[in-house]
Amino acid sequence: MPRKRTVVIGRDEQLELLDGAVSDTGDTGSLIMVRGPGGSGKSALLDAAEKRWSKWGVRTFSIAAVAAPRMFDVLFDAVRLRIDEQQDVPWPPGMLEAVAACTQLRPRDRKGAEHNLLPFGYELTRALAHLAHRERIVVLIEDVDRLDRKSALALSLLVLGVRAAGIVVITTGSTHHGVLEQFVRSADVTMDLPPLRNADIVALLSRWAGMSAPVDPTVTNALLAGLGPLFGNPGTVRSTLRALRDEGRLVLVDEHVCLRPAGEPVALADDHELLAAVRDCGPGGAAVVWGIAVLGEVAVHDLPMLAVAADTDLRSCGRVLDRLVRQDVVRDQDGVLRIPVPALGVALGRAAVRPPRTVHAAIVRYLLDRIEDGAPVDRAVLAHHSARAESEFGHRGPVDTLIDEADRMVDSDTARAADWYRAAVHRLVGADRRWAGLLPTMLRLQLSAGRQHELADDLSAVASTLLAPDEDGTTSVARSAYPVSGDALLFEVTVWWGAALLHEQRIAELRDSVRVFEAVAVRRGCADEVRRFSAAVSRGESREVFSAFSALITAGTAEPGTTGDLRVHSLGALLSLMSALDGDDNRFQRARAAWEASAPGELTGPEATCLRDAVGVGDYAAVLRLLLGRHYQPHREGALHRYHHVVSAYHSGDWDTALSEARALETGRGPTHTGPTHHLARVIAAEICSARGDFDRAERWLHRVPPLAYGHLASWARCGLLHRKGRTAEAVTVGRRDYERYRDHGTVVGSERLLARLIDYSLRLDDDAGARGLFDELRALDERVRTGSSREMVLITGGALHADVGSLRVGVELARQRGDAYRVACGCAVLGALADDPQPWLHEGYALTKRFGSPVGRGVFTDLMRASGVAPPRSRSPRSVLSTTESTIIDLVSDGYTNRQIAIAMQVSVKTVESRLTRLFDRTDCRSRVELAAARLEGRLVRA
Template identity: 25%
Template sequence: MKLLSRAVTDVGRGHSRTIEVIGEPGIGKTRLLLELRRDTAASRMTVLTGRGGEPGREVPFSLFTEAVDDYLAGLAQAERARLLADPLLAPAFEHLGCVAPGSPERAACAEDVERRRLFNSVRELLTRIAGGHGLALLLDDVHWADPDSADLLGHLVRHPPAGPVLLAVAHRPKQAVARLAATLSSAARYGLLQVLHLGPLTPTAADELLEALTPAVGQAGRAALYRASGGNPFYLEVLADARRGGRPAEAEGPCPRLTAMLHAELTALRPQTLAAAQAAAVLGEPFDVCLVAEVAGLGTAEVFAAMDELACRDLVRQLGSSSRFVFRHPVVRHVTYRAIGAGGRIAAHTRAVEALRARGGSAVAMAPHVERTAGVGDTDATRVLADAAGDALDRDPAVAAQWLQTALRLLPDPPEFRLRRRELLLRLAEAHARGGQLVESEAALVRAIEMVDEDDRDTRTRLVAQRAGITRLLGRHAQTVSCVDDELSGGQRADSADAVALRLERTVNAVLAGTGACRVEPEPVWAEQAVSAALRLGDRGLHVSALAAAALAEVVAGGFDAAAELVAQAGGRVDRLADVDVAVHLDGVVWLSWCEVHLGESTAAVRHLEHALVLARSSGRSVDTTRLLVVLAAAQLDLGAVPASAEAAEAAVEAGIGLPGTELRTMTLYAHCRALAHRGATSAAVEAGLAATRAAEPGRGLWWSLAWLALAEARLLHGDPQGAVTAVRAVVGDGGLAAVPPIARAEVAELVVRAELALGRPEAAWGWAERLDPAEPHRAGFAALARAQVLTGSDPTAAALHGAQAESAFTAAGRRLLAGRARLVTASALLAAGKQAKAAAELFRAEQLLRECGAAALVERAVAEQRRLAKATQAPPEPRAGLATLTARERQVADLVTSGRTNRQIAQRLGVSDKTVEAHLARVFAKLGVGSRAAVASVVARSRTAIGLLSEGA
C-alpha cells in the first residue's frame, strides 16, 4: 500500500506510472487493486477498471473496451465524439455509435491502418481522458487477455501515455499470455514498471487476520486453518467463514464458496484433461504421468497433452524436469477429487492398487488406495496397511494410526487372529502416543491387556508398564502408582526389561504425585532395584533412564549429594548412547535434564536437550518434544539466557496445543510464565501463571506446587508483592517451608523475603531468611542473597558482604541471571553504606550482565537505581563535557565499548576495519583523559545517570 500510494502521488504530480501485481489465485491481487481504486478515486483521478475473462479471449480489445466503455457511454454525445474523433478508434468502439459500421472510414481502418497507429491513438485517448486530474487504468486478470489486448497493453507499457496516467495490471504469472509476459519481464528489467509479487501470509499475519475473522477459534484451530489454506488469504478467509458458520474446514471438504470457485476452473477443461486431473487427484501428490494414464484409462500421449493444458491453466505444476507433477494448491486437489462420484473414486483407487502392485510399489504408496477399497477379511490388505504404518510412524504418526485402525477393522474375528489383533493394537497405541493422542493410546493398550492370557505374566508386565507411561503423561500419578503396585505384587521376573520399566514408572509417578519421592513410600528400594537390574541386563539406554529416575527421586526429596552422584553417572553414559537408544529412552533424558537444572549443571542439560529434541522431532514424538522444550526453557533461564528461554517456552506452548491431560498444559504454561516474567512481559506472565494453576488444580501434584510458585514470582516482578505472598501461601498453607518441594525451597524463601520487604515487613522477611542454611552448598547462594536484602536496612556493610558471596556462588554455578540480581542487591547495600562510587560501579556491572541476559524487568530496575544514585550524589557535569568533545563516530565507539563489545565486534557492527576502531578508541581515551576500556564505560555510565536526572527534572 505504501508503494501504491507513492505511485498515486507521482501521478498527481503529472508523471505516468506502471505497476504489475502478480501472484497465485486468491493471493490478494484483486483486493490490492480495489484498495488502489479507492486511493485514486480519493485523489480525484478518473478511474477505469477492466477485467479479463476466458469468454472474452475471442473478442478483440475486450480488456480495454470493458474498461473504457462505461466511461465513454456516460459522456454527452459531443464529448464522446471529440474523444473518439480519431477514425482509428472506430473499430474498437463502433458499438457506441460514433462511426457508422459501414462508413468509408471504418473500411479504411479495417483494411489499411497499421496496428501501431491504432495503439498510439489509444495511448493519446488515455492522455485526453486523464486531463488535469489524472487517470488510473486498473486491469485485473490480464492472463485472460485476448491477443489484441495483450499486444496493446505491451505497447502501453513500453510507451506509456505522456500525461498523468497510472496503469496497474494484475495477473497470474504462470497463466500469462506468453508475448505479454515477455514484454512485462523486459519492462521490469529496464525499470519501466514496478512489480509487486504477492506471496502467502506468514503464520503471524494469518493469526492477525483470523483473530479478526474468527475470534472464538483457539490457537490450534487457527493453526489448522492456516495449514489447510497454505497461507493463501482468500482460502483462509473462506475457510474461516465456513468455520464461523459451524462447518468444519476439513482438508478433503472445503467450504461450498471455495469449492464453487475452483469447480469453475475444472468445468472449462476438455473431458480427457478432466479425467487425467481426477486420476491425478486419486493418486495424490506428487503424481507420476505414467500412473495417471493407467488410472484414467487414457493413452500416454493423451495424458501428456492433458498435463500441458493443466499446467497452462496453472492447475498442476511440474517438479523440475521429471515426469512428476503436483497440484497448484492442496485445496485444488481436494476439490478435483471430490468432483468424482463415490463409485468412480472406488474404481479409480482399485485401478491405482493394481497399477502400483504390478510396478512393485511400496506399502506406503498402496496404503491410501487399499484403505478405500479393501473389505473385511482381506488379510493381504491388513498386511499392507500395517507395513505402511510402520514406515510412516516416524514421519506422520497420525497417518500411521489411521492405517492401523483400518487394518484392525478389516482383520477377521476368528480366534486365530487374536495375537495379530493384539500386535496391531500395540502398534496403534504407539502411533497414538507419538502423535499426542494419549487418551486413544491408553484405550488401545487397555484393549490389548484384556487380550493377554492370565499366565502370560511377561506380556502383561510389558503392557502395564506402557500404560503407566501414558497415564503418567496424562497426570494420573496416584492412580498409576496404585496400578503398578498391583502388578508388582502379582510376581514376575525382576530382571526383565519390562519389570525395570515398571519400577521406573513406580518411582517417577510417586515423585510427580507430590508424595515426597519414593524414599518415604512403603517400598523405598524400587529405584535402586531398577538401576541394578538395568545394569545386569546390559541395556545401556534403560540403565541411563534408571539412573535418571533415581536421581529425580533424590533431588525432589532434597538429597542433592546422592542425586549429583547419580547424575554424574547418567550424564556420562547418555553422551555415549547411540541415537537410536536415546530416541527410545527420551523419558530418561527429560528426567536427567531436570536433575541437571536443579543441581546447577544447566550447560550439560542444554546439550542433552538440544540433541534429544532433534531426535524427538525427527521421529514425530510431539509429547516428548513438548516436555523437552519445557526443560530447555528452564535450563536456559537458569543460565541467564532469557530470550532463548522465552523462545523455547513459546515453542513448548505451540507444540503442546491440542495435547490431552492437564499436566502437560501446566508444564508449558509454567515455562511460559517464568520466561515472560523475566523478559519484562509481567502482565502476560501473570496470566500464564494463573492459567497454569487452573490447569494443575485437578491433580494437585508436584506441578501444581511449581505452577503456584511461578505465579508468585511473576506477581512479584509485576509489582504485586501481596499477590506473591498469597500465591506462596497456596502451597505452604500452615506447614511453612516444609510444605514446599525441596527443589524449590531456597528460591521460595528468597522470593518471600523480597515480597515481605516490599510490603514493609522486615521482621517477617528475616524469619524466612533464617530458614535457609548458608552451610548447605545447594542453597548457599540464596541464603546469602536473602540475608543481604534483609540486612541492607540495618547493617549495609554486612549486607554488601552477603551480596558479594551470593554473586560468587551464582557465578561459579553459571547462573548469570541470579548473579546479576545479586549485584543489584550488593549495589543497594553499598549505597546504603555510603559507598557511592563502589555502588555506581556495581550497578554498572549489574546492568551490563542483565542486559546480556535479556532480563528486561531487572534492567529497568538497574537503570532506576542508577538514576536514584545520580540524584543522591548529584553527578558532576565533567563526564558530560568530556563526552561532548567526542565526534558522532567516537561516541558510537564509546557506547559499543560500554556494552562490552570487542574491537572486532565493533568493526563488524560499524562496517570498518579493526585499525580504524583502534584509532577512534585512542582518540576517545585522549579526549576523556582515561587509559582503559573500563574507564570509558564508567564515564559513559555516569553520563547516562546524569542525563537521566536531567530528563526527570533533577
C-alpha cells in the same frame, strides 16, 4: 474522525514506478502492463495508487475488462460524468462533437454494438484526448486477459489512441493467458508483481485475520508450511485466513490469534484458483492430485501406481497430469511429481471419495498382483503402503513383507521400522507365534521414536484383548487371543503400557492396566504392590502413582533376567529414580545408584544436577532426555515437548516464544486442557505477563490453575503478581503459608524460587528478621536437596542479605552457565546497588530486561542507574507516545509516500524528512519503512 489511510506493504518499488509515470508532465502518454497471478495484489496496488493520485489532482477512470461494447459504454459514462461536474467550463467544439457522436453510436442492442464498435471507440478516444488537455488523466483497466480476442483488439486500438493523447493507461492481467501478449508487446513498461516477502506478509496477517489482535507465530508457521510458494501471494493468504476463521479454527488465546488445534495443517479456501484449476480437469483431476497428495511424491516411471491411486486408467491419468503440470498445480522436478502447495492436498482430502487408507490398500493390491505375475516390486514400497492400508487382504503376504522389511530397516531407520512392526503386530491373529517376539521390539522402537501417546493406545488395544471374564465374573488372562508364553510377557506388556500412560499423564486410564496386573499379581508375587498401585490410581495422585508403580515393577521382576529386550528391571529403576527426583538428596542418590546399576554410564554428575533442576519446574521431557539420551525423541506436538520449550524459552529470555508455546498448549488436540504440563505452562506464562506489567493477562493465566495445585511454582508466580501490584506484605504472608504447606507435604525441589522471592520482599518491607528466618530455610533446603538452582539462590540471596559482593558474583556466574537469564538479571540488580563499579552489571541487567520485553524491569534498572550516576546505554526502544509530526510522517510512509512527496505534503525539506525518519527508525527498532508501517498497524506506536 481519523483520516482514512491506504497502506500497501511490500510494493514500494512498484508504487514508485507508477508514480513516476503519472508525474511525468510530458505530452506523451504511456501504457503500463501490470502482470501477476491471481491474488498477487494487482487490485490493491492500483487502488492505493489511485487514492494517492487523487490527492495530486489526477483524474482516474477505472474500469473492469468486459466485452468491448459494455466496457466502452462504462468508460464513456465516466467521461460524461466528469464533463457534467464542470458545466461552467467552456469546452472546445471538438470535445462536444466527440461526446455527441459517442451518444449516437453507443450500443442499444447486440447487433448495433458489434456494428458500431470501432467508430464508438474512435470517438471515445477523441473525447478522452480533449479531456486530457485540461487535467492529467489515468485510465485503469483490470483483467484484460479475460477478454475475447475481438474485444481485446478493439481495446488495443483505444489504448493506442489515448496513449498518443498523453494519457497514462495501466492494464492488469495474469501471467498465463494468450490474449495478454498483445498488450505486453505494446506496453512501454511491463511490471511483473513478485510474491511479497515473508516479512511483509507477516506484517499484514493481523489485519487480514480480522480479529483485532496480533497473530501468534504458530499461525504463521502453519501458513508457511501449508501454502509453500503461495505464502507470498496476498490473495491466497487472505482467503486461507478467512476460511480458517469461518471454520472456527482461529481463536483468541491470551490476546493473540491462534490456530486450533495447533499442529493441524491448513487447507486452501474452496474458491481458490488452484482448486478451480483442478475441478476444470473433471473428476479425474481431483483424483490424480489427491493420489499424489496421499503418496507424497511420485516418480514419472511410477505413473501406473498413480493411476491405481487415482482409480483411473493410465492414459486418462497421463492426459490430466500433463494439463496439471502446465498450470503449475503439480510440479515435475527431475522426474519426480510433487504438489508444491500442501494445503491443496488437504483441501482435496476433505472431499475425497477415497480416504488415504483406501488409496494405500489399492496400491498394495496392485503390487501384490505384480508379484503374482512375476514382475519386480520394491518390497520397501510394499511395506510402506501395507502399513497404511486399511484392510488385511486375507493372506499373509503383506504381513510377511512388513516383518522382513522392518527387520532390514531396524538399525538404519528406526522410526520406519517401528511403523512396520506396529502394522504387523496389529495384523497378526490367533495362533501366529510371531506375536510374542515382535511386540517387545515394536515397543522398544516406538519409545525410541518418542511415540508414547501412540504406544499407549496400541497397548491399550493389545492388553484389553488379553483379559476375559471368568464364569464367576472375575478377570483372568484370555489365552486364546494371543499366544502368551507364561505371565512374563503379559507382565512386561502391561508395565510398558503403564509407563506410556504415565509419560502421557493419562492417570485415569491406568485403571485398565490395574486389571491386567491383578490377573497376574499372585503368580508374580506382587499382590500387595498391585493393591497399593490401584489405590494410588484411584486417588489420582501422580507422585504416589509413580512411586507405587516403581515398587510394583521391582516386586514383579524379583527374579533376575528379562524377556526379550524390554529391560523391565531397568524401567523399574528409571521410574524409581523419577519418583525420587523431587525429594531429598539422600533418597535421590539411592535411586540414582539403582539406575546406574541397571543402566551403567547413562547418567553422569553434571546431568544429575540438571535432572533435579528440571524437576523443579516440572520439565519431565528434559528429565527423560537426560535419562534415556539418544533413545528419547519426544513427539514435536506432544504436551511434554511443548512445555519443555516453554521452560527453555523462559530461561533463555525469549519470552515471546515461551508465551507462544503456552498458547499452543491451550489449543492442542486434547478435548480438555487440565494436564500438569498445561497448568505449569500457564504458571510460566502468568509470570512472564506479570514481569512485563500486564497484570490482567497474568491473572487470566493463573485463574486457570487450580488454587492448591502445582505447589511452589504456582505460589512463586502468584506472589510475584501480588508484589508487582503493590501488595508485597500480602505476597509474603501467602508465600510463607504456601511454602510451609509444600515443605510439610515433602515437595521441596524447586521451592528455592519461592523462598528467594519471599526473602527479597521481606527486605523491601524492612523485615530483616523475617528475611533471615527465610534465608535459614533456604540454606536448610539447599542442604537437603543440593541442586544447582538451590546453590545459586543461596549465593545470590545470601549476598544480597549480607552485602557479600563475592557471593553474588559466584551465584550470578552459576546462573549464567545454567542459562537462567532472569536469575542473572536479578543478581545484576543487586550487584548494581552493591558493587564498586556498578555500570557493567546495570547495563547487562538492562539489556536482559529489554530482551524479556519487560518495561517494569527496565524501569528498575533505569532507577538504579540514575541513583548510581551511571549513564544508561543507548536505547533503541520506541517511546510510548509519538509527536503529531512523527505520527503524520508514519501515516504518509504507510500510504506509500516517498521522502520527496512527504516533504511536499508537510512543506519541509527532504533532508528534514530523512533526518526525522532516521530518528524514528532508531527509536522504534524498525529497520525499514515496511517495518515502520507494520508497527503502526500492530498498535506498537501510539499517536499523541
